[in-house]
Amino acid sequence: MKPTNSFLTSTVQVMPPSGIRQFFNAAEADDEVISLGVGEPDFVTPQCAIDACTRALEHGRTMYTPNEGLMELREEIAGYLHTGFQLKYEPSKEILVTVGGSEGIDITLRALISPGDEIIIPVPGYVAYAPLVQLNGGVAVELELSAEHDFKLTADALQKAITPRTKAIVVNFPSNPTGAVMTEEDWLPIASLAAAHNLVVISDEIYAELTFGSTHTSIASLPGMRERTIVIGGFSKAFAMTGWRVGYLCGDAALVSAMIKIHQYTALCAPIMGQVAAIECLRNGLKDRDAMKQAYDERRIMFAQGLSDIGLSCRTPRGAFYAFPSIAATGLGSQEFAERLLREAKVAVVPGHVFGAGGENFIRCSYAASSVQLSEALSRMEHWLQTNTSAHQRQRAL
Ligand SMILES: Cc1ncc(COP(=O)(O)O)c(C=O)c1O
Structure with a gap:
């Protein structure tokens, strides 16, 4: 007999695949993409x-x-x-x-x-x-x-x-x-x-x-x-x-x-x-751990400020290595924002809605990436925002 979905529990059938992996896989498949999608250090183990x-x-x-x-x-x-x-x-x-x-x-x-x-x-x-x-x-x-x-x-x-x-x-x-x-x-x-x-x-x-x-x-x-x-x-x-x-x-x-x-x-x-x-x-x-932390700290300040400067208001994160800027001012939903940013600007971020209620107006960007990549991501995002959000939205965003 051919296996069918009916062999599976209803719990697993309705369970959505991780919304993060979708963006991780897309980023992996394209060398030009800067991935701020996955929650993973860009450093190698000590x-x-x-x-x-x-x-x-x-x-x-x-x-x-x-x-x-x-x-x-x-x-x-x-x-x-x-x-x-x-x-x-x-x-x-x-x-x-x-x-x-x-x-x-x-x-x-x-x-x-x-x-x-x-x-x-x-x-x-x-x-x-x-x-x-x-x-x-x-x-x-x-x-x-x-x-x-x-x-x-x-x-x-x-x-x-x-x-x-x-x-x-x-x-x-x-x-x-x-x-x-x-x-x-x-x-x-x-x-x-x-x-x-x-x-x-x-x-x-x-x-x-x-x-x-x-x-x-x-x-x-x-x-x-x-x-x-x-x-x-x-x-x-x-x-x-x-x-x-x-x-x-x-x-x-x-x-x-x-x-x-x-x-x-x-x-x-x-x-x-x-x-x-x-x-x-x-x-x-421990000294390697501390050196990595120091690097995240510097990127954290630079990146959160950079996001706010391009119109994505972002409170300075206090821990982990994620920035969680608001995209409300762009008028786009977080899934559309992330999909289009990936396709059109080649920057992978995670739409906030995958993290549950209250995430829809946000995107998650991991700043566990090199400063060069973070700066390039910011400039691609800025350019993309300028060409893709209406003048009115841009006004509100800035
Ligand atoms: C909040 C949180 N808990 C747990 C994990 C899983 O970590 P581990 O690699 O140790 O399984 C992650 C990974 O992203 C995480 O962000």
């Missing part, structure tokens, strides 16, 4: 990590590791989180090394969701959360963040989204796509609400290192939050290790032991190459 991995492979380290990850790596992660973010986790039972932060998000949701549980997802937000909630039988409840509040999560908005069925909230600060960050003061009322309603907090802190002008505060570091928070972290962004597929999740042992079970049956372990490289990054790669 050389010390590449060397450590090469040596390990040459010594035949090609096997599985313990399910939880190499103990040396878990110890390094524990030290790193403690020094950098005031988080204390026990390497033997509270840290699980995962196949990127992505696996951490997935298995956390798998461990937590019972059918019909509501998971609050602040939007505009990372594209994977809602599909993963749905795949696990949960209900993704979008909570729209507003530009007026700098896309921060407020207690007021959270309170309105909570119902008796709410199980957890996913938070991601520094944020993809908005670049927003949350301070300790911002977190305090959120933490109180989470405790009052007995919510789990899934805190995706994959961009924790990339805050500019402030240090990252994890909600898990606030009093009473450790027991109800799962922290997701990884090496992809701050250490330019997207292809190595290594991340981690941390939390109270009672919760993490459940994720370890799921991970045992699904991933077995994260790739040993990535784990060896990650150990080396934490031991000897």
Whole structure:
């Protein structure tokens, strides 16, 4: 019998493909395109990590590791989180090394969701959360963040989204796509609400290192939050290790032991190459991390200002490596804007609507690209805007 769609679950049938990949694939297929589409460092992994991995492979380290990850790596992660973010986790039972932060998000949701549980997802937000909630039988409840509040999560908005069925909230600060960050003061009322309603907090802190002008505060570091928070972290962004597929999740042992079970049956372990490289990054790669961060910081200022100068008003992002300018003044929808910009100006950006409600009047531009590319992208965009938006719109835009 010929396979048909009817073999597939209705959840997967209605699930749209990632709106980011569409632009990534188009950019890959055309050398002339400047890609600001994908959330990936333009740097190569620190050389010390590449060397450590090469040596390990040459010594035949090609096997599985313990399910939880190499103990040396878990110890390094524990030290790193403690020094950098005031988080204390026990390497033997509270840290699980995962196949990127992505696996951490997935298995956390798998461990937590019972059918019909509501998971609050602040939007505009990372594209994977809602599909993963749905795949696990949960209900993704979008909570729209507003530009007026700098896309921060407020207690007021959270309170309105909570119902008796709410199980957890996913938070991601520094944020993809908005670049927003949350301070300790911002977190305090959120933490109180989470405790009052007995919510789990899934805190995706994959961009924790990339805050500019402030240090990252994890909600898990606030009093009473450790027991109800799962922290997701990884090496992809701050250490330019997207292809190595290594991340981690941390939390109270009672919760993490459940994720370890799921991970045992699904991933077995994260790739040993990535784990060896990650150990080396934490031991000897911090200066490389800091140099990359410095470069992002310079590009951030230059690019956000440049976008505003060409009429796409852009608040200066405080974290991650994304600018999220408004395109409202152009009168175009974000999908049309991004498709035409790609086709006509050969600049790939991501339309804001793919990040959920509240994204429609925005585009996401990754500034993890060289300054030369960013300047060229700005000048192509400026020229394109001048020739393609009406005089009236241009007036409003400028
Ligand atoms: C917010 C967020 N979480 C998680 C991930 C996945 O990261 P990883 O490569 O560690 O799986 C990404 C990647 O873009 C991201 O932006």
